[in-house]
Amino acid sequence: xxxxKKYFFPILFALIFSVLLCLFFSYKLLDVPMxxxxxxxxxxxNASLLSKTGHDENGRFLxxxxxxxxxxxxxxxxxxxxxxxxxxxxxxxxxxxxxxxxLITLLSSFLLYKFxxxxxxxxxxxLTVLIFLTTPLIMIQSHMGxxxxxxxxxxxxxxxxxxxxxxxxxxxxxxxxxxxxGINFYTYKGMRAVFPIWYLLSLIYxxxxxxxxxxxxxxxxxxxxxxxxxxxxxLNHYYPGAIFGGARPVFDNLYNFLxxxxxxYDLTFLFIKGDELLFHSTGYHGFFxxxxxxxxxxxxxxxIKTNKFSRFILLIFFTxxxxxxxxxxxxxxxxxxCLIPFxxxxxxxxxxxxxxxxxxxxKIVIFIVLFLSLANYYDxxxxxxxxYRKLTQNFLGDxxxxxxxKKLKTKSEELNLxxxxxxxxxxxxxxxxxxxxxxxxxNPDLLxxxxxxxxxxxxxxxxxxxxxxxxxxxxLQIRNQ
Numbered sequence: 071x072x073x074x075k076k077y078f079f080p081i082l083f084a085l086i087f088s089v090l091l092c093l094f095f096s097y098k099l100l101d102v103p104m105x106x107x108x109x110x111x112x113x114x115x116n117a118s119l120l121s122k123t124g125h126d127e128n129g130r131f132l133x134x135x136x137x138x139x140x141x142x143x144x145x146x147x148x149x150x151x152x153x154x155x156x157x158x159x160x161x162x163x164x165x166x167x168x169x170x171x172x173l174i175t176l177l178s179s180f181l182l183y184k185f186x187x188x189x190x191x192x193x194x195x196x197l198t199v200l201i202f203l204t205t206p207l208i209m210i211q212s213h214m215g216x217x218x219x220x221x222x223x224x225x226x227x228x229x230x231x232x233x234x235x236x237x238x239x240x241x242x243x244x245x246x247x248x249x250x251x252g253i254n255f256y257t258y259k260g261m262r263a264v265f266p267i268w269y270l271l272s273l274i275y276x277x278x279x280x281x282x283x284x285x286x287x288x289x290x291x292x293x294x295x296x297x298x299x300x301x302x303x304x305l306n307h308y309y310p311g312a313i314f315g316g317a318r319p320v321f322d323n324l325y326n327f328l329x330x331x332x333x334x335y336d337l338t339f340l341f342i343k344g345d346e347l348l349f350h351s352t353g354y355h356g357f358f359x360x361x362x363x364x365x366x367x368x369x370x371x372x373x374i375k376t377n378k379f380s381r382f383i384l385l386i387f388f389t390x391x392x393x394x395x396x397x398x399x400x401x402x403x404x405x406x407x408c409l410i411p412f413x414x415x416x417x418x419x420x421x422x423x424x425x426x427x428x429x430x431x432x433k434i435v436i437f438i439v440l441f442l443s444l445a446n447y448y449d450x451x452x453x454x455x456x457x458y459r460k461l462t463q464n465f466l467g468d469x470x471x472x473x474x475x476k477k478l479k480t481k482s483e484e485l486n487l488x489x490x491x492x493x494x495x496x497x498x499x500x501x502x503x504x505x506x507x508x509x510x511x512x513n514p515d516l517l518x519x520x521x522x523x524x525x526x527x528x529x530x531x532x533x534x535x536x537x538x539x540x541x542x543x544x545x546l547q548i549r550n551q
Contacts, residue, residue: 221260265299488522
């Protein structure tokens with residue numbers, strides 16, 4: 071009975087938190103951004119095919135990497151098969167494509183809370199999660215079915231278990247940390263440049279002098295992490311371009327190498343401008359909330375003064391993009407999402423210290439910080455659901471057409487007509503959601519045979535009857551004879 075009482079309220083809180091978080095991030099999930107990016111469509115299409123047939127769009131059976139976007143890009147396996155599993159479990163849908171990222175946000179929040187509880191008390195652990203969740207890029211990426219966000223949970227697991235190993239010397243923790251680091255190599259292409267840095271940081275964190283006493287740890291950590299990296303040339307042979315995307319790391323001179331690194335800490339980029347790509351930023355709210363900047367700088371000071379762990383968090387934050395200079399990645403916050411948990415911890419150190427030094431005015435300080443942060447986040451949401459939403463329509467269109475594909479499916483079954491689609495409005499992902507092999511294609515200038523129903527962008531076709539169904543952009547025409 072005591073055990074039930076002990077776990078009842080934490081489990082209840084976790085369930086309530088999960089539901090509220092999902093509801094909050096799911097608000098207007100299919101409206102912001104208004105349309106799908108090309109990468110979302112590719113991930114969704116191949117996940118749908120893999121979940122149904124085990125083959126990708128090229129007919130390959132369970133390939134490690136999927137070649138998509140008209141043969142120009144390789145999709146990374148972790149996100150691709152994560153989506154395929156969800157589609158197999160719940161059936162493919164546009165909503166699930168995007169909701170998959172919210173599930174990653176939820177998982178990351180719980181992992182970060184567990185991690186923070188090892189460092190802070192409960193209230194500061196919750197604050198760490200709150201800072202994480204109110205990072206503008208978390209909302210933006212949670213509304214996209216992309217692989218950028220997949221780096222976060224593996225980043226947390228990597229250092230969380232590294233921390234646990236350093237505290238308990240349990241070799242199982244070291245193995246989990248190493249595996250997580252290795253797996254993260256294949257979550258997102260940007261992690262290719264991060265892996266070597268984090269591998270070296272791991273060795274620095276857990277190994278102490280004399281080095282000979284740590285040969286076993288070195289061997290075990292390397293055994294479970296390095297193979298993911300060392301096998302990449304072989305994989306690149308069978309999947310040309312899948313590892314580095316055709317971009318070879320270069321070093322022409324020191325200045326060009328350091329510029330992308332220092333650009334990662336440009337204050338206007340971090341707190342105002344944000345990602346260079348418009349659909350990864352509102353253009354006004356930066357990588358992180360502007361209101362969190364004072365906490366961040368105070369947190370840097372506090373972290374330096376506290377202990378080995380806090381100093382190492384700083385080291386992670388300020389060395390992770392070092393090799394981005396070799397691939398000329400400038401002002402791309404979406405490629406640095408693995409830094410967000412560490413940023414949240416640094417800010418928590420800052421808030422903790424701020425409260426401590428203002429003991430006589432603690433309530434006032436807490437109120438000011440929370441008020442400014444919530445006001446800043448509200449302003450972000452206002453732009454996100456307003457101007458940002460409209461902006462995305464300019465280059466992504468909107469998602470309303472997928473309802474037309476759904477209506478074609480239901481009407482063809484209801485009227486017992488053979489479904490046809492004009493080739494000029496084809497969308498592989500939408501089609502794969504509702505059809506397997508029973509959808510037919512036809513030149514938009516030709517008539518389908520009798521006993522058919524056609525999805526077209528033409529409101530009038532001689533010899534066919536418009537069903538006059540209210541679907542945006544397209545029309546359903548039937549031919550009975």
